[in-house]
Amino acid sequence: ELDDKLFVINAFLNIIWATGFLIFWRRRQAELAFKWNTLDMEQIEATRSAYTGELRRSSVTHQNEVYYPSWKRLLFRLFVTIPMIGINIVLVSFLILLIIRFQSWVDRQLKDGHLPHLMSLTELFPKILLALVTTIFSDVYKSVCRWLTIKENYREQQKHDDQMVGKLFAEAIIPYIVSNTRLSVLIQMSKKERARYAERKDLNKELKRILDEWRNSELDKAERQKDNNAYTTKAVDDILTDNTLNRRCSDITFESLSLSQAEIECSQPKWEDLYEDYLEMVIQFGYIIFLSTLFPLAAFFSLLNNIIEIRTDAFKLCMIYQRPFSQRVKDIGHWQKIMEYMVFAAIIINCIFCSTRGVVRRLVPDLPFAAEIFILVCMEHLLILLCKVIRSTIEYVPHWVRVEKSIMEHRRREALKKLECDALHLKENRSHNYDE
Known part of the structure; x- marks a missing residue:
């Protein structure tokens, strides 16, 4: 009975925490947007470079502009995008269920002694197969999502991103909740990135050693002449292969031959976008609000994962990929709405857990099943109402931000009045001078 009470309290506090967290993030988001001068930004987006269509004279600018009819986009979404996404999700779900059934069959065969253990490899084979299937289908689906979104041919980048976010979230909600292979993939990626960085450092050390040997051999042939003039740096390969160099090249050091930051980043892969990072955080948020009542340590492990990932992402941005260009935005866009909808879904799921685990039935033994369902539905409605009350009570923009905005608006109006008076x-x- 104590566990049932704690289960209900944990579910209630979990919902309140999720609601408060999103409100806190909105307030923090408003503070950052105010500091970066993007809070009241009117985002007028230019036409995407990949936007295609026929040229048509614009009624606004009276110039030829690219035009793509919306009915073509609608037909493509109805007959291509939605069927392909549906087929992919159904196929992934079917394969996951099939592998789960296969795992149950393997467990039964091992228990009966019909299959050899092979150092537990037989028992782990379905789990490995599940990880491979979800990873492969996830990569394939992301490529399909990018292709479909490009083919839908949106004019503004914001609409393009919104459609991409919706497609990725629809795919990620199924396999990522079933399998927990993402952590192992991230660890493997981190090892590869560190190995690549170490290999580059070893290459630089080897080049420095070769350069030192070449310079020492040149110094043995003749005395080194001092020259205070600066010379243009050359590539390491040219220095190693060119036998007609002047003696003054012996003054060149390895530091002067090292590549600049821009040259190093040119050879590194480009940072594609932030879809993966946002999707990872949203999935982690879903793990906490959906399943933390069943596994209360989920929040702790999520915190530990984020602390580690802060450093791995910094290493990835600084050492592995080209540094991306920043973009002016005032919020995180549709990801905020997705997390708010997930809170409402978490309320329903936690109420279902209370029913399936028999919590209400054990707390009130003589309660009929219809009354139990009625109580759970009432609890669900009350929790949704409570979340909406909390959201409407707390301001999304902090008080000091609103005060600073009012001060800036007052100064702007005063400056405009002064400018008008000076012009008058x-x-x-x-x-008066003209009359004189």
Whole structure:
């Protein structure tokens, strides 16, 4: 009975925490947007470079602009995008269920002694197969999502990103909740990135050693001449292969031959986008609010994962990929709405857990099943109402931000009045001088 009470309390506190977390993030988001001068930004987006269509004379600018009819996009979404996404999700779900059934069959065969253990490899084979299937289908689906979104041919980048976010979230909600292979994939990626960085450092050390040997051999042939003039740096390969170099090249050091930061980043892969990072955080948020009542340590492990990932992402941005260009935005866009909808879904799921685990039945033994369902539905409605009340009570923009905005608006109006007065005085002076 104590466990049942703690289960209900944990579920209730979990919902309140999720609601408060999103409100806190919105307030923090408003503070950052105000500091970066993007809070009241009117985002007028230009046409995407990949936007295609026929040229048509615009009624606004009276110039030829690219036009793509919306009915073509609608037909493509109805007959291509939605069927392909549906087929992919159904196929992944079917394969996951099939592998789960296969795991149950393997467990039964091992228990009966019909299959050899092979150092537990037989028992782990379905789990490995599940990880491979979800990873492969996830990569394939992401490529399909990118292709479909490009083919839908949106004019603005914001609409393009919104459609991409919706497709990725629809795919990620199924396999990522079933399998937990993402952590192992990230660890493997981190090892590869560190190995690549170490290999590059070893290459630089080897080049420095070769350069030192070449310079020492040149110094043995003749005395080194001092020259205070600076010389243009050359590539390491040219220095190693060119036998007609002047003696003054012996003054060149390895530091002067090292590549600049821009040259190093040119050879590194490009940072594609932030879809993966946002999707990872949203999935982790879903793990906490959906399943933390069943596994209360999920929040702790999520915190530990984020602390580690802060450093791995920094290493990835600074050492592995080209540094991306920043973009001016005022919020995180549709990801905020997705997390808010997930809170409402978490309320329903936690109420279902209370029913399936028999919590209400054990707390009130003589309660009929219809009354139990009625109580759970009432609890679900009350929790949704409570979340909406909390959201409407707390301001999304902090008080000091609103005060600073009011001060800036007042100064802007005063400056505009002063400018108008100066213009009026200047006009009067000109008319007076003209009359004279």
